[in-house]
Amino acid sequence: xxxxxxxxxxxxxxxxxxxxxxxxxxxxxxxxxxxxxxxxxxxxxxxxxxxxxxxxxxxxxxxxxxxxxxxxxxxxxxxxxxxxxxxxxxxxxxxxxxxxxxxxxxxxxxxxxxxxxxxxxxxxxxxxxxxxxxxxxxxxxxxxxxxxxxxxxxxxxxxxxxxxxxxxxxxxxxxxxxxxxxxxxxxxxxxxxxxxxxxxxxxxxxxxxxxxxxxxxxxxxxxxxxxxxxxxxxxxxxxxxxxxxxxxxxxxxxxxxxxxxxxxxxxxxxxxxxxxxxxxxxxxxxxxxxxxxxxxxxxxxxxxxxxxxxxxxxxxxxxxxxxxxxxxxxxxxxxxxxxxxxxxxxxxxxxxxxxxxxxxxxxxxxxxxxxxxxxxxxxxxxxxxxxxxxxxxxxxx
Numbered sequence: 001x002x003x004x005x006x007x008x009x010x011x012x013x014x015x016x017x018x019x020x021x022x023x024x025x026x027x028x029x030x031x032x033x034x035x036x037x038x039x040x041x042x043x044x045x046x047x048x049x050x051x052x053x054x055x056x057x058x059x060x061x062x063x064x065x066x067x068x069x070x071x072x073x074x075x076x077x078x079x080x081x082x083x084x085x086x087x088x089x090x091x092x093x094x095x096x097x098x099x100x101x102x103x104x105x106x107x108x109x110x111x112x113x114x115x116x117x118x119x120x121x122x123x124x125x126x127x128x129x130x131x132x133x134x135x136x137x138x139x140x141x142x143x144x145x146x147x148x149x150x151x152x153x154x155x156x157x158x159x160x161x162x163x164x165x166x167x168x169x170x171x172x173x174x175x176x177x178x179x180x181x182x183x184x185x186x187x188x189x190x191x192x193x194x195x196x197x198x199x200x201x202x203x204x205x206x207x208x209x210x211x212x213x214x215x216x217x218x219x220x221x222x223x224x225x226x227x228x229x230x231x232x233x234x235x236x237x238x239x240x241x242x243x244x245x246x247x248x249x250x251x252x253x254x255x256x257x258x259x260x261x262x263x264x265x266x267x268x269x270x271x272x273x274x275x276x277x278x279x280x281x282x283x284x285x286x287x288x289x290x291x292x293x294x295x296x297x298x299x300x301x302x303x304x305x306x307x308x309x310x311x312x313x314x315x316x317x318x319x320x321x322x323x324x325x326x327x328x329x330x331x332x333x334x335x336x337x338x339x340x341x342x343x344x345x346x347x348x349x350x351x352x353x354x355x356x357x358x359x360x361x362x363x364x365x366x367x368x369x370x371x372x373x374x375x376x377x378x379x380x381x382x383x384x385x386x387x388x389x390x391x392x393x394x395x396x397x
Contacts, residue, residue, distance in 0.1 A: 001032045003129045003141060004149060024097075026130065026151040033153060039120055040153040043161075050111050051160050053390055054167055057192030058156035061387060065316045067189050067196070068260055069375075069391035072318065074179055074186055074198055075234045076266045081200075084238035085179050088197040088209075088248065089257055091228035095193035096155060097147035098221035099162050101125050104148075107161055124154070146221055159192060166216045170197070175208040177201045182397035184390070191258060202238070206246055230255045232262070260316055269319050277313060278329060281306050285336035298337045299350065299359045306333070307362045314371035326365045333361075 004026040014021030028036075048059050056062040071087070078085050104125070108118050128144040148155040148162075170176060170188050178187035179198040186198040199205040217223050226247035232255045233239045243250050254263040254272060261272040288301060310329075334343055337350075352358025378392045 001029055001035075002124065002127060003131070004028050004151070005138070006130050006132045008132065008134065020094075024132075024150060026149040028149065028151060032124075035120075036124065036152050036154040039117070040157055042117065043154070043157045047157060047160065048387075051164055052167060052171075054171075054188055055160060055164065055190040055192075057190065057194075058160055063389070064191055064258060065375075066389040066391055067191050067194075068258060068262075068316045069318060069389070070186070070189055070394065071196065071257065071262060072266075073391055073394045074181060075262065075264075077181060078179075078235040081180075081235055082237065083177075083200045084202055084233070084241055085198075085200050085235045086202050086238050086243075087232045087234055088199065088206075089230045089232070089255060090195040090197065090213075091225040092193040092195070093223045093225045094147075095163075095222065096150055096159055098223060099148055099159065100146050100219070100221040103220045104158060104162050107165060108158075111161060111164075121154075121158075156192065162220065163190070163193065163222070166213065166220070166222065169212050169216060170209065173208055173212055175204055176212075177205045181394055184393060184397075186390075194258060196257065202241065202243070232264075234264070258316070259312065266319070269317055270321065270325075273313055273317055274310075274319075274321060274325060277309055278325065278332075281309070281329065282332045285332055289336060289339060295337065296359055299361050302333055302336070303360070303362055307364075307367070310364060311367055311371065314368045315374070318372070318375065321368060323365075326368075329364050337361075 006024045006026055008022035008024055010016055011021055011023055044060055048061065051059055053062070056064060056066050075087065105118060105122060108121060113121075128149075129141045130144055131141050132139045148158050167188060167190060176187065177200040178185045179200050180186075188198065189196040197209055199209065213222070213224060227249070229248050230251050231243055231246060231248040232251050233241070233243075239252060252264065254261050254268070256262070261269070261276070263269055263272055284305065285302075288298075293301065330347065334347065338344065347361070349357070350359050350361040351363050353360050378389060379396070
C-alpha cells in the first residue's frame with residue numbers, strides 16, 4: 001500500500017538533462033488514496049482553526065486571489081512612508097520533498113492532533129517506497145526518508161501544518177519589523193510554499209528573517225533558493241538603498257508572484273499582464289488556425305485554453321480594463337473562428353447556451369464583470385472575523 005510509482009513531468013522551459021527540471025507525481029494505489037482521503041477529510045474540518053489566515057493554500061474558503069489583493073494593497077499605498085519598505089518573494093527548494101518525517105509527526109502532535117490520528121499518519125509514512133518510470137522503464141523500488149507525496153490527498157494539508165511553525169516564528173520575531181497599513185501590521189503571506197515577506201527597516205529585518213528560516217530548516221528540512229528569491233523595494237526610501245549585500249535578485253520595476261506580474265506602478269499592471277495575455281492569445285489562435293477544427297472545436301479551444309488564462313487575471317487583478325481591450329480580444333477570436341473571413345453567424349448567437357441554439361462562446365466582458373462582482377460580495381456579506389480575507393479589512397479601513 002505504501003509503494004508509489006513516480007511519473008516525472010518536465011517543467012516548462014527547463015533543461016531536460018537536469019533532474020531538478022522534472023516534477024515528480026506519485027501514482028498511488030486505490031486503497032492508499034481512499035485511506036488518505038478519509039484522513040484528509042478529517043483534517044479539513046479543523047484546518048482553518050489551526051492555520052493562520054496568512055496561509056491561503058489548500059484551506060477551504062480561502063482563495064489565492066486574496067494573497068495578490070493583499071499584496072497590491074501593501075505595494076500601492078507605500079509612497080508616503082518614511083521607513084524603507086520591501087517585499088521578498090522566497091522560492092522554496094523542493095518544499096514538499098524535503099519535510100522530515102520526525103518533524104512532521106512532532107508538529108501534528110503539538111497542534112493537538114490525537115494519538116489515533118497521528119498513528120495513522122505514522123503508519124502511512126513509516127516505510128514508504130517508490131519506483132520511478134522514465135521512458136517506460138520502471139526502476140527498482142527504493143525507500144523514502146522524507147517528503148510528502150505529490151499526488152496524495154493528505155500531502156498539501158500536511159504541508160500546511162508543517163510550514164505553519166515557520167510562519168509563527170516570523171510573526172513573533174522581535175527584531176523583524178513588518179509593514180504597517182492602517183491598523184494592521186503585515187509580515188508575511190503564504191500560498192502553500194510560496195512565501196512573501198513584508199519588511200520595513202531591511203537592515204535589521206532581513207538578517208532576522210534569514211536566521212529564523214535557517215534555524216527552522218535545521219529541524220524541518222525546509223530550504224530556500226536564495227538565488228531564485230526576489231527582493232522588491234516598494235517605496236522611494238527603499239529604492240534609494242543598495243541591497244547588494246543580500247543574496248537575492250533585486251527587481252525594482254516588477255516581479256512575478258503566483259503567475260501575475262506585480263509592477264512598481266499600479267497603472268502598469270494592465271500592460272504587463274492583460275496586454276501580454278492578449279498577445280499570447282493572438283499568437284496561439286494564429287498557430288491553431290491551420291488545424292482541422294470544426295466550429296464547435298474552435299469554440300471549445302477558446303473556452304479551454306484562452307478563457308482560463310484571462311479569467312485568472314480578472315479574478316486576481318483589481319484594475320479597470322478599457323473596452324478597447326475586449327474589442328481587440330473579440331476581433332482576434334472571430335478571426336480564429338472564421339479564418340479571417342466575414343462571420344456567418346453573429347457573435348451574440350454563438351454566445352448563447354447550447355440549449356438556446358448557441359455554442360456558449362465566452363463573452364469576455366461578462367466574465368470580467370462577474371469576477372469583480374464576486375469580490376464585492378466580501379464587502380457586503382457578513383462573515384466571521386477569521387473568515388474575512390485580510391485585504392477586505394485593509395480596504396474597509
